Amino acid sequence: MYSFKNDYSEGAHPNIMQALLKSNLEQTVGYGMDSCCEDARRSICEKIGRQDADVHFLVGGTQTNLTVISAALRPYQAVISAETGHICVHETGAIEAAGHKVIAVAAENGKLTPQLIHNTIDVHTDEHMVQPKMVYLSLPTEVGTIYSKQELEDISVCCKENGLLLYVDGARLASALTAQGCDVTLADLARLCDAFYIGGTKCGALFGEAVVLLNNAMKQDFRYMIKQRGGMLAKGRLLGIQFGELFRDDLYYRIGQHANRMAALIKQACQSEGFTFVTDSVTNQQFPILPDTVLEEMEKNYLFEVWEKRNDGYTAVRFVTSWATCEENVLQFCADLHNACMSRKA
Amino acid sequence: MYSFKNDYSEGAHPNIMQALLKSNLEQTVGYGMDSCCEDARRSICEKIGRQDADVHFLVGGTQTNLTVISAALRPYQAVISAETGHICVHETGAIEAAGHKVIAVAAENGKLTPQLIHNTIDVHTDEHMVQPKMVYLSLPTEVGTIYSKQELEDISVCCKENGLLLYVDGARLASALTAQGCDVTLADLARLCDAFYIGGTKCGALFGEAVVLLNNAMKQDFRYMIKQRGGMLAKGRLLGIQFGELFRDDLYYRIGQHANRMAALIKQACQSEGFTFVTDSVTNQQFPILPDTVLEEMEKNYLFEVWEKRNDGYTAVRFVTSWATCEENVLQFCADLHNACMSRKA
Amino acid sequence: MYSFKNDYSEGAHPNIMQALLKSNLEQTVGYGMDSCCEDARRSICEKIGRQDADVHFLVGGTQTNLTVISAALRPYQAVISAETGHICVHETGAIEAAGHKVIAVAAENGKLTPQLIHNTIDVHTDEHMVQPKMVYLSLPTEVGTIYSKQELEDISVCCKENGLLLYVDGARLASALTAQGCDVTLADLARLCDAFYIGGTKCGALFGEAVVLLNNAMKQDFRYMIKQRGGMLAKGRLLGIQFGELFRDDLYYRIGQHANRMAALIKQACQSEGFTFVTDSVTNQQFPILPDTVLEEMEKNYLFEVWEKRNDGYTAVRFVTSWATCEENVLQFCADLHNACMSRKA
Amino acid sequence: MYSFKNDYSEGAHPNIMQALLKSNLEQTVGYGMDSCCEDARRSICEKIGRQDADVHFLVGGTQTNLTVISAALRPYQAVISAETGHICVHETGAIEAAGHKVIAVAAENGKLTPQLIHNTIDVHTDEHMVQPKMVYLSLPTEVGTIYSKQELEDISVCCKENGLLLYVDGARLASALTAQGCDVTLADLARLCDAFYIGGTKCGALFGEAVVLLNNAMKQDFRYMIKQRGGMLAKGRLLGIQFGELFRDDLYYRIGQHANRMAALIKQACQSEGFTFVTDSVTNQQFPILPDTVLEEMEKNYLFEVWEKRNDGYTAVRFVTSWATCEENVLQFCADLHNACMSRKA
Incomplete structure (x- = not known):
């Protein structure tokens, strides 16, 4: 039997396993404040060309989405997602459990558009309804498609014009960034989004997702949010080591x-x-x-x-x-x- | 510099690292339904002498506590804890974020007693106050002390008589079980508690906590809770492999x-x-x-x-x-x- | 100017105002434990022919819906509603703020059907998705239509067969019960639902909704839920007096x-x-x-x-x-x- | 039998009943946007000498506290209260149900002091603990005592110096403002607090509490919060009429x-x-x-x-x-x- 069921059937890329093994007995401080995490953060900031970005490492995708979204929204605010979006369908209502409505939008090829976003805003008129405040999209989408740079630019402009935050779920980002016809780079994401995450679990790591925060308001006290939602790994270095390897010699791209x-x-x-x-x-x-x-x-x-x-x-x-x-x-x-x-x- | 700051300064016990390395390229299904997890569950059930226990593997302690407690309580119910309890102090209000009050009780040596539990029940008289429904204690406590078997028996009786659930946080359980003067066994915990967890992170694993559910009502749909709270690891096998090693040849006890x-x-x-x-x-x-x-x-x-x-x-x-x-x-x-x-x- | 904007433009039916005035200086105990509330409960139980029903009085509709639904569901469970349903659109995400996804279903004339409910259940297959557990419908619907007795019977059977709770929002129930062609009675609702509420605010009262609980599991500790969600009126007698009047000499029906x-x-x-x-x-x-x-x-x-x-x-x-x-x-x-x-x- | 059990045993002050009766058939818009509410808001703003205050009317105290506190705090932030505080003891964990820890402080005569606040801040040092962000106190306290103007000034300074919001629960404010030896005025409260509420339920109204928001950040979208938490009364005018009467010819003070x-x-x-x-x-x-x-x-x-x-x-x-x-x-x-x-x- 050979499995094409998913991209988390095996362990981690050998480079990662070797790095974990090699560092196993070194002592570090806990909770992601160690030098491995610092190094990985630096690599990612260089890659995206933004020294001012905050980078946090979490364990899994649902955890990451619920932490980012609940950190960003006030209680009555909602997030707009394609109805095929991971947060809409496959996270057991984690966003709602954090108190926020996910506004599901029927979207061709799993892709949101400025028009769809506008339509959603238009029907949310007053305090008897939730207030749309964030746009969530996945790159690649849950059905394998990608956004072009122009499409992301247009969505980003639409968000800015309407006071919406833009958040990109990059669970399989390695695959999108290296897909045929893809003209989007990490630097583009950093320029166009308020936050996005670089997936590790489905891109060669044992586990781990790197959240990149560009919006200053979202940066504040983010570690409190991680800890409260149960996402702060005691041996945080495991995440630093893995992302360090993923961004060494472009391994992340080769994996994609x-x-x-x-x-x-x-x-x-x-x-x-x-x-x-x-x-x-x-x-x-x-x-x-x-x-x-x-x-x-x-x-x-x-x-x-x-x-x-x-x-x-x-x-x-x-x-x-x-x-x-x-x-x-x-x-x-x-x-x-x-x-x-x-x-x-x- | 040598660090005595905590018990998560290094990676994992070499046996665990070897097991992870060895299985790295094997394909398994995701989310803890694989054979490694099945094997580890079987080992634990044998150890505690309860084939009817449900065993679930989560990544970290705060995540485990918030998942177990919010699975067990209805919205207006509260959990009683020593004021030094981890959920009281060091989880950034994770239990409250899940909607539940933690009733903090001043307790000598970090240890609850039937008397303290009774006092708490006595002052919660009607629907204008929360309803105490669970007792949370840590073994060992956060200040290093342990409960004797008799002390746990007495607390367990007190809980049953008052319709309270008993949940034990075993973040450092290896250390308690092997402490001088400790007469408590895993089988005792299974007999006396409704739920407890066997800590991995602070006892030799890279990460991971094994939740043992004895109470049938708490077993229902527990995987929904894990997934919703962001605690379901895609490569769940990592947890199965680690706990498999911890309970092979009594490694867990040797570590303690x-x-x-x-x-x-x-x-x-x-x-x-x-x-x-x-x-x-x-x-x-x-x-x-x-x-x-x-x-x-x-x-x-x-x-x-x-x-x-x-x-x-x-x-x-x-x-x-x-x-x-x-x-x-x-x-x-x-x-x-x-x-x-x-x-x-x- | 004359307003047809809504059915809460004026105060209360004169009978109610008189009753409030007459009893104004009588002393009663608080929080709905007074004799006015007891009398009103008895009237309602007689009307629906169910002495075993629990009747609670709350102030408003959104408060009632969020209290009933969050009392009934475990954290990962969801409620199915027509996409025109009040909880879907006009309650500012109150149900999501209580942690639960509202599964919005496109429904002709604002009316759910067994087929629509079945379709929803079919796509919710495992713990990666929320678990549908309750069906919410409004009588009359938010677009003025009503369900026939047979339609409600069919939905009730569908719910029972699938382990779903049935909850009816009767914000404008007086109007439905007296509508041309309506063959549904209060007794039918009590027979077919797990819970429903009899609207007062839009049916002649200053404010107030009477929740009727038939399902025994939902009855437990319901006053804790009311108090916690801020719905327990100190001068609870105001609700008892109003519902007492509404169900005296069929005033409720005459209003409809x-x-x-x-x-x-x-x-x-x-x-x-x-x-x-x-x-x-x-x-x-x-x-x-x-x-x-x-x-x-x-x-x-x-x-x-x-x-x-x-x-x-x-x-x-x-x-x-x-x-x-x-x-x-x-x-x-x-x-x-x-x-x-x-x-x-x- | 004569009852001294509480201050909500009777209906409302006759002036209020007359005003409700007189206006009963007038048509107004709903949800507190009517001219009665506008008038009452104006009266209160004049009384406190702050035209820039936002005034909102809610039905009851627990509802008011949970709405104000959850509007003000981010998820990991906590509120400091005397351990006798209403939110600590008698609201069935409503604040925790909204996700926030209430930090209970032992306090003589039910009164917080700058020293007690400082002590609390000192032990909350990092992201593994909740972040204290608001001080909640009651005037009068739940045990009948009052704060002097100087005491409130000192607490206010302490809050400002430490980035804490100050919120005063005035459920029985009429009694405090007119108590022997009280030198605090409504204008003082407006000057020293970020938010406070003027109690109606226990001070002569049928029900109702007037929230006064001074802090601009807390003002934003507050109506969304009210609606979401189930506190927006359809016939909002009932609140406007009552507070209009309470602040006509100093009735509120005469009641106290x-x-x-x-x-x-x-x-x-x-x-x-x-x-x-x-x-x-x-x-x-x-x-x-x-x-x-x-x-x-x-x-x-x-x-x-x-x-x-x-x-x-x-x-x-x-x-x-x-x-x-x-x-x-x-x-x-x-x-x-x-x-x-x-x-x-x-």
Whole structure:
């Protein structure tokens, strides 16, 4: 069995494991105030070209989203998200548990637009309704698509004009930054957002997400928020060491590139057989719509997620690749897919 | 410089690092549903002699406390804690942020008693006040003391008679279970509590706490709570692997024993010089009250925490040991302490 | 100027004012434990034919909804509502502020159906998503429509089969119960729901809503919830006196009938001119779509709310009637509407 | 039976009842935007000499406290209160339910001091603890005492120097402002506090508390907070009308004076018999410590609260007076007390 279920099936990139091992017996202070974290922060600030950014390391994505969002909003304020957004669907109401409404917006290809944001603002007119105050978007989106630099610029302008904060969830940011056709850089994110996070868990680390705060108001007392929400790791150095490695010699980008290349092979294999996709993903998640008979065959050797059941003999599925995905296994998968399609036609 | 500041200054016990390294490229499913977690759960259930216990792995202590407590209480219910309790003092109001009052009780040696619990219940008489529903205690306490089996039995009876849940925070449980004079076992905790957690972070792991739920009502939907509060690790196997190692060949106990033995050396050194202590700790935290002149000398080579400033030329300080504390360094520390005391008298 | 803006433009029905005045100097105990509240509870229990119901009096609708819903749900549980539901739109995120997601469902005529509920359950599959646990519906709906007894029976069966609680918001219940074609009684609500509330504020009282709890689990400690959420009135007798009057000699029904009759006059006037409506309301809110030129004329003498601006020269507006709406003014309104339409055609 | 149990045993001052009756059929807009509320706001602003104050009307005290405090604090911030403070004891954890820790401080006579505030700040040193951000005090205190102008000045200076907000709970403010020896005025409160509230419920109204906001940051979007917490009354005019009356011709002060004069009679009666008191109250609550035998006698004709049971044959009790307390009944009470004491000695 080989798994394409997700990008957290294995441990961490070997560079990271080595760094953890090597430093294991060194003594450091706790809670992210150590020199490993300091070094990693410096690397990230250099990469984004903003010495004034605050960088904090947290363990996981849901924790990061709930901490950032609840730090930014007053109790009656709400966050706007595409209805496919991770905070809308897959965080068990963590944002609501922190007291805030997530305003879910139907959005093509999982992408918000200035028009959608405007429409949302327009219907929230007074104190009998929540006050939209933040725009949350994911790069890449939960359905594998990306925003162009121009699209982000437009959203950023729309946010500024309307007093909204812009926050980008970069759980799979390595994949977006290195995707074919992507013209967005870390420096662009720092310029256009109030806050964003650089995902580690799904991009080669054992765990960890690096929150980058640009907005001064959001910086204040952020460590209180991390601690209160249970996100302050005692051995914080583990996060510093990992992000130090991810941003040494562009490892983060190489991880994204590899995952994307593996995903592209799967995409091409599906396209060759003439199948369509839920979205035109250029990142490490692919959502082909495959015949049930073919899937039955593929399930014998591969793990993957059912995305959406249909009633026409086809099912949308999801294949995810990562830094650890083995090219050999992918090529075998492609060959097996072709064979399954052949048998079907026969 | 050698640090006695805390028990999370280093990485993890070498056995754990080796296990992580060895399994690094194996594929597993996410979120704690993998076989490593299953194995670790089985080990723990055997150790406590309760096959019906639910065991969940979380990353850190504050996260664990807020998740367990908010899972157990209805909105108007409160938790009783010694005023030195971790949830009272050092979790940035995490329990209150989850909506619940922590009723702080002044308690000698950091230890609750049936009498103190009764007094608290007596003054909470109707719906204009919160309803006490849970007793939280720490083993060892935050000031290094432990409860005897009889003391825990009495508290457990008191809780049952008054419809209170009993929850034990075992952040440093390895140290308590192996402390001189301790007659409490994991099986006792399982018998007497509704829930408790076995600390990993401060007992040899990189991170991780194992929640053991005995009360059936608390078991229901607990994974929803973990996910919502941001405590569900994507690569959950990391927790399973670590607890698997901690409970292989009694490593957990050996870790506690070593830490305690190192702490006892420090304790004896202080006693030899005639110094007193904040509490009579038998675990891996020692709280001697030392002359300021001696501390000035010791600060040159050792890191430790100031516990309480006084105005009589003495200061209460805290020395913490762990699995990683090196005997050589401790012996040097004891010698240095003796020398500092000699110079002082001279 | 005459206002059709809402059903809380005036004070209270004269019977209520008299009762308040008459009892003003009598001494009673506080917080709803007085004999006036006891009497009103008894009246309501008789009316619904359920001696086992718990009846609590709160001040306003948002307060009532947030108290009932947060009393019923565990932290990760969510409430299903039509997207036009009051809790979805007009309560400033009060339910989310209490920690719970409101799952908004697009629903024709503001009405939920078993099918819509099923669809919602189907997509909430595991602990990465909230757990739907309650169905919230309004009778009448926020757009003036009502549920038939059979529709409520079907929803109730669907809820029971799926372990969902059913809660009905009766802010304007007097109007629904007396609407043309309504075959639902208070006894039906008590039989089919786990909880519902009988609206006072919009049905003739100065303020006040009577929560009726049928589900035993929801009854437990409900007064703690009321007090904690700030809904326990010190002079609770004011609520008892008002509901006592509302349920004396069927005043509540007479209030609904009058409001409905006034609304029907407005409806007929609009229909006579050939105008259409947003919904086919049989209750005290009417949502005609009127020409902008006519509205300009009517605005000179009447207050009402714009419901939805359109781009075709028409605007949907809302006219609301109440126990206090004066027939004379309504007839004048109808005449004025006719004249405005005549001038327009001329 | 005559009740001295509390100051909310009757309805409202006759002036208020007449004003409500007189305006009953007038149409106004909802939610406190009507001209009655505007007028009352203007009266209060004049009284306090601050045209820039924002005045909002809420229904009850717990609601007011939770709304003001949660509007002012970020999630990790806490409020300092005397341990006898209403928010500490008698609001069922409403502040904690809004996410904030109440730091309870042991305080003589229920009164905070700069020293107590300093001590609290000193032990809250970093992000592992909550951040004290607001001081809450009650005037009069829950045990009937008052602060002098100098005491309030000193606390205000202490707050400003330490970046703390000062909030005064004036549930029984009428009694404090007119107490013997009180040199504090409404204008002083406006000058020294960031926010305070003028109690109506316990000072002659049917219900209602007027929040006065001086701090500009606290003013922002306060109506969103009121609405979200369920405190926005649909028929908001009821609050405007009541506060309009309370501040017409100094009715508020006359109410306080009468209550205090009635309380003083009770105090003198107890003093004449040589009894002591829990506190030296100058306001409308008296806490004498009376012989159990005398109390047994008095219970036959009077209702009052037991404050604290003792083991020496005496019990501390509470007698409360109000605008409605009848002098005739008080004189009878004093005579009965004297007789009971006589029989006891005989």
